[in-house]
Structures are given as structure tokens and as C-alpha cells.
Amino acid sequence: MKHKITLFIFILFMAGLGLTAQTEADKVDSLQAQKDNKTFKHYQDEPPSYPGGAKAWVKHIRKHLKDIKAPCESGKVFVRFKVLKSGKTDSIQIRRGLCEAADQNAIEIVKKSGLWRPAYLKGQPIDSWTMVQLAIHYK
Numbered sequence: 855m856k857h858k859i860t861l862f863i864f865i866l867f868m869a870g871l872g873l874t875a876q877t878e879a880d881k882v883d884s885l886q887a888q889k890d891n892k893t894f895k896h897y898q899d900e901p902p903s904y905p906g907g908a909k910a911w912v913k914h915i916r917k918h919l920k921d922i923k924a925p926c927e928s929g930k931v932f933v934r935f936k937v938l939k940s941g942k943t944d945s946i947q948i949r950r951g952l953c954e955a956a957d958q959n960a961i962e963i964v965k966k967s968g969l970w971r972p973a974y975l976k977g978q979p980i981d982s983w984t985m986v987q988l989a990i991h992y993k
Contacts, residue, residue, distance in 0.1 A: 898973035902937035902984045905971060915988065918963045926953035928991040931960040939979035941969035949985065960988055 904911040932949040946964050951957035964986070973982035 898975045898980060898982055899977075900974040902973045902982050903971045904967065905969070911967075911986075914967055915963055918959075918966055919990075920959050920962075922953070922955045922959065924953060924955040926956050928952075929989070931956055931988045931990065932985060933960050933964055933988065934983060934985045935964055936981055936983055937970045937972050938981050939972045941972050943967060943970065952990065956990060963988075 904914070906913075929952045931951050933946065934949045935946040936944045938944055943964055946961050948957045948960065951960075972979040973984075974980065
């Protein structure tokens with residue numbers, strides 16, 4: 855059965871908003887990065903952002919959101935990814951998903967988002983993690 859999608863998008867840029875609390879998953883990610891000799895800044899003066907702001911991001915999501923043919927409940931998909939200092943997205947991960955089809959659609963939305971404005975620390979662009987939350991309602 856094909857689901858019609860009614861979209862309510864609530865965007866939350868959690869990482870990079872000055873939030874200092876770390877989840878257990880973030881602690882594990884941080885430890886793994888240290889083991890891999892890959893250090894990324896967790897704090898920045900300016901967080902990464904989508905060019906054109908929230909309105910442009912919502913427009914991008916609406917353009918790339920697909921009808922889901924598989925059974926899937928309404929809910930939120932949390933997508934975590936790195937915005938490199940070049941503005942490219944990398945290491946896209948589903949932190950909390952709904953179903954395989956919705957999760958893959960969320961990953962594709964981020965992949966097709968193009969270049970982002972990177973985070974800045976002391977006036978220099980840096981690699982930084984960010985997270986977006988997509989609330990999707992199916993009818």
C-alpha cells in the first residue's frame with residue numbers, strides 16, 4: 855500500500871548550537887575518533903549551516919522527499935553527519951530511524967544537499983559534526 859506523505863518538518867541543528875552535553879553515543883564516537891587518530895572539533899564559534907538558512911533547507915527536503923511504499927510509522931529520523939571545512943557532507947549516519955525506506959530517504963536528502971557553510975573556530979573553517987531531525991507524518 856502506498857503511503858501519502860504529509861510532511862511536517864522540524865529541523866534541529868543540535869550539534870553546533872553550543873550544546874555541551876554529550877550522549878553515550880557521542881562519547882563512544884569521540885573515543886573511536888581518538889583511536890583512529892582522527893580528531894574533530896566538538897566546539898565551534900559558528901555552527902555549520904545550510905546555505906539560505908532554514909527556509910532553503912525545508913525547500914530542499916520537500917523537493918527530495920519520496921513517497922514510502924513500505925509500511926512505516928510516523929515519527930522522527932535523526933541524521934548525524936560531518937560538515938567538512940570544504941562544505942562537503944561526510945560520514946552520514948542514522949542515529950534514530952523509522953524504517954529502512956524512510957532512513958535511506960533521509961540519507962539521500964543529506965547527500966543531495968550540496969555544499970554547506972562549514973563551522974568556524976577562531977575565524978577558520980573546521981570539520982564539525984551536526985545533526986538534523988526530520989519529523990515525518992504518514993497518512
